[in-house]
Amino acid sequence: xxxxxxxxxxxxxxxxxxxxxxxxxxxxxxxxxxxxxxxxxxxxxxxxxxxxxxxxxxxxxxxxxxxxxxxxxxxxxxxxxxxxxxxxxxxxxxxxxxxxxxxxxxxxxxxxxxxxxxxxxxxxxxxxxxxxxxxxxxxxxxxxxxxxxxxxxxxxxxxxxxxxxxxxxxxxxxxxxxxxxxxxxxxxxxxxxxxxxxxxxxxxxxxxxxxxxxxxxxxxxxxxxxxxxxxxxxxxxxxxxxxxxxxxxxxxxxxxxxxxxxxxxxxxxxxxxxxxxxxxxxxxxxxxxxxxxxxxxxxxxxxxxxxxxxxxxxxxxxxxxxxxxxxxxxxxxxxxxxxxxxxxxxxxxxxxxxxxxxxxxxxxxxxxxxxxxxxxxxxxxxxxxxxxxxxxxxxxx
Amino acid sequence: xxxxxxxxxxxxxxxxxxxxxxxxxxxxxxxxxxxxxxxxxxxxxxxxxxxxxxxxxxxxxxxxxxxxxxxxxxxxxxxxxxxxxxxxxxxxxxxxxxxxxxxxxxxxxxxxxxxxxxxxxxxxxxxxxxxxxxxxxxxxxxxxxxxxxxxxxxxxxxxxxxxxxxxxxxxxxxxxxxxxxxxxxxxxxxxxxxxxxxxxxxxxxxxxxxxxxxxxxxxxxxxxxxxxxxxxxxxxxxxxxxxxxxxxxxxxxxxxxxxxxxxxxxxxxxxxxxxxxxxxxxxxxxxxxxxxxxxxxxxxxxxxxxxxxxxxxxxxxxxxxxxxxxxxxxxxxxxxxxxxxxxxxxxxxxxxxxxxxxxxxxxxxxxxxxxxxxxxxxxxxxxxxxxxxxxxxxxxxxxxxxxxxxxxxxxxxxxxxxxxxxxxxxxxxxxxxxxxxxxxxxxxxxxxxxxxxxxxxxxxxxxxxxxxxxxxxxxxxxxxxxxxxxxxxxxxxxxxxxxxxxxxxxxxxxxxxxxx
Numbered sequence: 001x002x003x004x005x006x007x008x009x010x011x012x013x014x015x016x017x018x019x020x021x022x023x024x025x026x027x028x029x030x031x032x033x034x035x036x037x038x039x040x041x042x043x044x045x046x047x048x049x050x051x052x053x054x055x056x057x058x059x060x061x062x063x064x065x066x067x068x069x070x071x072x073x074x075x076x077x078x079x080x081x082x083x084x085x086x087x088x089x090x091x092x093x094x095x096x097x098x099x100x101x102x103x104x105x106x107x108x109x110x111x112x113x114x115x116x117x118x119x120x121x122x123x124x125x126x127x128x129x130x131x132x133x134x135x136x137x138x139x140x141x142x143x144x145x146x147x148x149x150x151x152x153x154x155x156x157x158x159x160x161x162x163x164x165x166x167x168x169x170x171x172x173x174x175x176x177x178x179x180x181x182x183x184x185x186x187x188x189x190x191x192x193x194x195x196x197x198x199x200x201x202x203x204x205x206x207x208x209x210x211x212x213x214x215x216x217x218x219x220x221x222x223x224x225x226x227x228x229x230x231x232x233x234x235x236x237x238x239x240x241x242x243x244x245x246x247x248x249x250x251x252x253x254x255x256x257x258x259x260x261x262x263x264x265x266x267x268x269x270x271x272x273x274x275x276x277x278x279x280x281x282x283x284x285x286x287x288x289x290x291x292x293x294x295x296x297x298x299x300x301x302x303x304x305x306x307x308x309x310x311x312x313x314x315x316x317x318x319x320x321x322x323x324x325x326x327x328x329x330x331x332x333x334x335x336x337x338x339x340x341x342x343x344x345x346x347x348x349x350x351x352x353x354x355x356x357x358x359x360x361x362x363x364x365x366x367x368x369x370x371x372x373x374x375x376x377x378x379x380x381x382x383x384x385x386x387x388x389x390x391x392x393x394x395x396x397x
Numbered sequence: 398x399x400x401x402x403x404x405x406x407x408x409x410x411x412x413x414x415x416x417x418x419x420x421x422x423x424x425x426x427x428x429x430x431x432x433x434x435x436x437x438x439x440x441x442x443x444x445x446x447x448x449x450x451x452x453x454x455x456x457x458x459x460x461x462x463x464x465x466x467x468x469x470x471x472x473x474x475x476x477x478x479x480x481x482x483x484x485x486x487x488x489x490x491x492x493x494x495x496x497x498x499x500x501x502x503x504x505x506x507x508x509x510x511x512x513x514x515x516x517x518x519x520x521x522x523x524x525x526x527x528x529x530x531x532x533x534x535x536x537x538x539x540x541x542x543x544x545x546x547x548x549x550x551x552x553x554x555x556x557x558x559x560x561x562x563x564x565x566x567x568x569x570x571x572x573x574x575x576x577x578x579x580x581x582x583x584x585x586x587x588x589x590x591x592x593x594x595x596x597x598x599x600x601x602x603x604x605x606x607x608x609x610x611x612x613x614x615x616x617x618x619x620x621x622x623x624x625x626x627x628x629x630x631x632x633x634x635x636x637x638x639x640x641x642x643x644x645x646x647x648x649x650x651x652x653x654x655x656x657x658x659x660x661x662x663x664x665x666x667x668x669x670x671x672x673x674x675x676x677x678x679x680x681x682x683x684x685x686x687x688x689x690x691x692x693x694x695x696x697x698x699x700x701x702x703x704x705x706x707x708x709x710x711x712x713x714x715x716x717x718x719x720x721x722x723x724x725x726x727x728x729x730x731x732x733x734x735x736x737x738x739x740x741x742x743x744x745x746x747x748x749x750x751x752x753x754x755x756x757x758x759x760x761x762x763x764x765x766x767x768x769x770x771x772x773x774x775x776x777x778x779x780x781x782x783x784x785x786x787x788x789x790x791x792x793x794x795x796x797x798x799x800x801x802x803x804x805x806x807x808x809x810x811x812x813x814x815x816x817x818x819x820x821x822x823x824x825x826x827x828x829x830x831x832x833x834x835x836x837x838x839x840x841x842x843x844x845x846x847x848x849x850x851x852x853x854x855x856x857x858x859x860x861x862x863x864x865x866x867x868x869x870x871x872x873x874x875x876x877x878x879x880x881x882x883x884x885x886x887x888x889x890x891x892x893x894x895x896x897x898x899x900x901x902x903x904x905x906x907x908x909x910x911x912x913x
Binding site: 156167185193195200203214 | 885
């Protein structure tokens with residue numbers, strides 16, 4: 001052994017170093033059976049709701065997008081005669097039947113532009129310009145630890161930006177420093193860094209101290225929760241990591257999962273076929289990983305806007321307005337279409353081209369937060385300023 | 398133009414207003430006046446480190462000692478970058494200079510890649526272009542001898558933020574920096590403002606190219622096109638007056654009307670008279686008569702550039718970058734006075750800031766948390782590293798501060814709060830570990846040269862020498878706790894090479910190196 005453990009527990013870093021001894025990690029990971037969790041799956045790039053949950057009972061659909069509707073064709077999974085699931089989402093049918101899955105058919109952020117970056121920003125800021133994201137403000141309003149809010153992906157999404165601590169865990173579930181270093185050396189590096197940040201209260205030092213501690217805690221907790229499923233692709237990987245974080249009982253109340261690949265201006269049928277198979281497998285795996293714990297969890301999909309009702313000249317669709325959302329979880333009042341269906345005839349379309357919004361994204365998130373985490377109305381008003389929450393009745397009372 | 402009388406007057410006023418006593422010198426005599434700042438004499442290497450940490454991307458090995466003997470000379474030379482011979486800066490650009498090709502060629506390259514290899518080819522080519530474009534900035538920031546010029550290039554690129562991730566801006570952003578930012582980075586603010594306002598990257602990024610006042614019955618009117626306020630608002634809020642600069646929503650609309658027709662044709666600026674609003678307008682109380690055409694836009698930019706709110710806003714931003722996150726009011730006042738007297742001469746304003754005693758005050762030294770770009774650039778410079786490929790751009794994308802991809806027109810933050818998340822501190826530790834183990838992507842470091850292995854010396858002597866070298870590399874030096882931690886951990890591994898890796902990693906991950 002090259003590295004000496006001599007002095008590992010000696011000196012100023014003793015207190016912290018002791019906490020990192022493997023045996024002591026269990027103290028951190030004490031199960032807290034009362035924790036409930038909201039998982040927000042961001043579909044960045046504007047997901048075509050009309051392809052995800054086709055309103056096949058509406059005769060306008062085939063007229064507006066003949067080739068796209070034909071491609072969906074017979075593989076579509078009917079839900080209620082009006083709406084169906086894209087074939088790729090077939091694994092979710094059991095959840096629909098069991099009443100755990102609801103659909104919001106025309107959802108969007110009122111007043112957002114058709115610019116990806118503007119609309120994503122505005123949605124993540126909570127509908128009004130702000131330096132902080134709605135999810136960060138959400139944890140500011142409750143007792144929280146470093147693991148109350150976690151982003152799964154490459155970076156901290158705007159929704160979680162702000163004054164409160166929020167962690168980023170990579171899709172693969174990797175977290176922490178020196179991940180490619182061999183274990184013994186890595187232990188030494190982490191112990192050395194822990195010593196380095198053991199003293200001092202300047203902002204960098206205290207953040208670094210917290211970051212190292214949280215990363216260790218999460219890494220150990222995830223190691224104790226190996227994945228039972230292996231869905232393909234980045235969405236599956238991310239949702240399995242989210243499920244493992246929930247299973248690990250770290251007290252995570254808000255998990256934001258970033259997904260991409262939804263901006264389908266061209267060759268939409270092929271591209272969304274891949275995307276929805278990946279999404280369907282991912283959500284099914286997420287539920288499988290959670291098992292009974294799904295009772296304490298709500299997963300909601302959300303996108304910055306939807307896509308044009310009519311297909312364009314390149315086998316795709318352009319930037320639109322309303323999209324659709326899937327809401328899955330034990331507290332969801334499911335097997336229902338929640339929110340009005342505006343219709344697809346030209347006179348019903350927003351600016352003559354887009355599915356009109358009947359449910360504001362803030363009300364969707366508000367219902368999920370209230371129904372899962374018992375977030376009250378004054379708090380919702382702080383998360384989504386200048387917006388009075390209109391309950392959708394999405395969740396069971 | 399030099400204005401020594403004015404500066405001397407300001408200096409006297411600032412000295413009178415300064416509450417802190419001037420820095421004492423060891424043996425003051427009746428005939429030698431006490432230097433107001435280390436620029437005038439008595440500078441220590443620590444003073445040089447402070448100046449280099451703010452006016453450059455961090456000192457190179459040994460640089461602080463040299464500069465400490467010629468503080469004022471270094472500053473003056475840096476304020477006139479064209480006088481500095483810069484073969485290193487030129488050489489650093491070479492591997493990435495394809496990204497500076499004309500926009501139509503860049504667009505063609507992506508189209509060809511798409512034709513050859515479909516979507517995969519297109520995405521790969523776009524990705525390569527993005528990283529190469531970012532490296533045209535990063536490579537020069539690190540290698541150039543014209544360090545203040547590079548710092549200001551970064552500052553203005555961020556002040557006039559555009560994004561490689563918005564449509565055709567990806568092909569125009571490099572040209573935007575070359576033709577608008579770099580030629581004016583130390584010049585006149587009004588020239589800089591006008592150059593950015595006419596560049597297609599800005600016109601497309603903030604949608605002014607789409608903003609039109611269609612004549613009744615025209616094709617545009619039939620299509621329902623009209624005014625877009627995006628650029629008008631950001632022009633006042635971010636580029637000139639500042640959010641509290643006293644403009645109203647009506648001013649935003651009027652500015653947008655003035656700038657209708659400022660558009661883009663084939664990747665170049667073009668004024669489209671047909672789409673310009675011919676009516677009269679009033680901006681900030683100033684009347685613009687009907688029929689002003691393109692000239693009234695130029696007049697508007699001059700009005701905004703010379704507005705007192707602009708002087709205050711831009712000088713505050715400059716002082717946040719060069720002095721402190723919350724700059725002492727005195728230094729902003731000094732900067733504003735020179736800005737006003739010189740109609741926004743950027744080099745003169747910077748000189749005034751550096752000559753202000755507040756710039757040198759202990760209360761601002763080592764207090765700014767480095768941004769990710771500053772961290773990475775200063776680390777590579779501190780060990781004399783060489784930039785090889787696009788690896789560093791990937792690192793900076795991961796750290797969240799790669800050039801030209803700021804997520805919003807506000808650009809990246811210049812204060813600590815934005816850069817201190819748990820995720821980013823872990824990434825910073827990995828940068829230090831990467832540097833220490835020779836695995837920082839895109840960088841070659843000859844550690845044996847900078848921090849030689851024992852080579853016959855006793856381990857104790859070697860450890861002390863290594864610690865001393867590291868101490869000199871870290872601006873402000875290592876604190877007692879960091880020094881003790883490094884010392885302790887260096888003694889553990891049997892192999893000196895591993896001990897050195899740990900020592901370098903700890904030094905560059907230390908809280909001391911995260912500040913400047």
